[in-house]
Amino acid sequence: MKFQFSAGGIVIKGSEVLLCQHSQHHGWVFPKGLIGDHQKGEGKEKTALREVEEETGVKAKILKPLTPVTYWFVFEGEKVRKTVYYFLMEYIGGDIGKHDHEMEAVVWLPKEKVIERLTYNSDKKVWQETQKILN
Secondary structure: OEEEEEEEEEEEEOOEEEEEEEOOOOOEEOOEEEOOOOOOOOOHHHHHHHHHHHHHOEEEEEEEEOOOEEEEEEEOOEEEEEEEEEEEEEEEEEOHHHOOOOEEEEEEEEHHHHHHHOOOHHHHHHHHHHHHHHO
16 A cells, blocks of 8 residues: 655636646546655645646645545555645636646636536545635
8 A cells, every 4th residue: 555645726716716637537626746746845835836837827825725635546556545635725827728738628617617527526525615615
C-alpha cells in the first residue's frame, strides 16, 4: 500500500466555478496535484495555488481550507490511499486558454451545473461542502 497527498482548489469567479477535464482519464475534476513533487518542503497552500495556475492558467487566492477528501485507487497493481487538501479560492486573474497539457479542457461553469459535470464522488463531496459555505 502506498500513500499520496495532493492539494488543489475550488475556484470561484462571481457565480461561476472552475472545472477541468483531465487529459489521461478524461474525468471532470477540480485542479489538484501532488504535494512536494516540484519543490521539497512545499506546503499544502503553495501546492494548491501552483497546481491551479499550472493546470488551468488561473491565478487565485485562498479564502478558506475545506475538509480533506480521502479515497483509494489502484496504480500499476498497487493500492494507493490518496488524501486531497482542497481550498476554496477566489479568481484574481489569468486565462483558461493557457492551461497545461495535463488538462484537455478548462471551463467556467455556473454553480448549478457543477455537480452534474463532476465525474468523481470525491469531487462531488467537496463541492457539496463548498455549496454550504457559499449559500
